[in-house]
Amino acid sequence: MIRRRADFLAANRGLRVARPGFVLLAHPNGGQGKRYGITVTKKVGNAVVRNRIKRRFRELLRAALPEHGLPDHDHVLIGRDGGIERDFAKLRDELSDALARAAAGKGDPRRNPRRGRRKGGR
RNA sequence: CCAGGGGGCCGGGCAGCCGCGCGUUUCCGCAAGGGAUGCGAGGAAAGUCCGGGCUCCACGAAGUAAGGGUGGCGGGUAACGCCCGCCGUGGGAAACCAUAGGGAAAGUGCCACAGAGAGCAGACCGCCCCGCUGGUCGGGGCAAGGGUGAAAGGGUGCGGUAAGAGCGCACCGGGAGGCUGGCGACAGUCUCCGCACGGCAAACCCCACCCGGAGCAAGGCCAAAUAGGGACUUCGCGCCCCUUCACCGGGGCAGGAACACUUCGUUCCGAGAAGUCCGGGUUGGCUGCUUGAGCAGGGGAGCAAUCCUCCGCCCAGAUGAAUGGCUGCCCCCGCUUCGGCGGGACAGAACCCGGCUUACAGGCCCCCUGGCAUU
């Protein structure tokens, strides 16, 4: 379990694999074993929705991480809009696929960090 | 049966396997850990709009001022801006609903446009009388009718008059005083006053009542780390020497502690302690932390809100924050080619209570009003 904000920010610099239900970040943590963290922003929904997404992600990681996880890496799942009504089996397939891609070292291009202050429009 | 009004309640259920948080207990026991067992989100947990408890800070009591709030009366409550009952006003055919509802002859201010006149009134169209006498004339009386406006200085009718007018009278409305009923708001009634003295205080204001500030990231303890700092206040500081006006600073002695005890000896202490603030450091753990204005049931008081009493119960305590995954049966809704398929509202405790407000699929129960039908 990742708790510190600094670890989350560090994970943001690692591998990024995007899937319809979530975004997976993987980042080496220097021998601390397989750790995971979950991020769901307020944009996705209210507290009930966010909590439910986090619970489902925990269940996914509990099943997948010991076998398919990357050793000595931090794994961060970021919830996206469809994360609550998406079929659980589909999420599970997407996660193992994403972990395989991350293990092969293939990530999606990183988002451009530090764009200007979002103000007055999206 | 139809239409309408008011109130209360529920918020999917059962089971299996794997997993999560906390408590209790047990096991080899130093610990980690394993086993067993109990409990584990809401009616709004939400918004954070009021009121309290609790903790810290400030403060003689009380009062005044400033600022803010409340505003019919009585009751309930720990308290409230909440709740209950009643009164007044407005709406509705009714059940019932709404209501910030003190003061306008303490003062100040505002009432646009229209209109003759808008605040101790005013005369545009008019009506009536008189005069010269016939005109788009002069003098006077009137405020009933028309017109403007949200509002035009009581209303309707009769009398009266040149025309009119509370000018007079009857009823209604209003004001003042008394009487009766009510704890009271207020209601009823009698007498008097023919009655210009409007509206707005959710305009300033006046009156009555209420309010100290901050918040569990409050507050307390421990560890680590940095630093072994600075300023101020209070209390204290045995004797001698140096320095000094003194404080301060340095040295010695007395005295105290340890070396099991006594003696000797050695070492250490030999003036500081408490509080507040500043500077610097830490963002770890424990506590506060869940038994409380608690919940269920019975009885009693009260129209009710609510209160009293008896008995029983223990019912979340997380901290990147505990409820998830899979499956079966039942329930409800929609679609249906009758095999099935899809869906199940609003929403997640964070110190704890009492309210208010807002969101909400679907469903259940009770009472009342009106209409139709039947008996």
Added chain:
RNA sequence: UGGGGUGUAGCCAAGUGGUAAGGCACCGGUUUUUGGUAUCGGCAUUCGCAGGUUCGAUCCCUGCCACCCCAG
């Protein structure tokens, strides 16, 4: 947890009891051979939503909604 602010046309906004300025943008006309410029006119604005006070509410009061900011 506590505190503050904003909401008016597509955009930026003034107005604070009497029927909503101004600028940009857009549309139409005139000028020009055409475009630009210039000039004239036009904008169907429930003044964030719902109640209330008032004769009358963007303005006053109450309750909501959305967004933004600040402190710990």
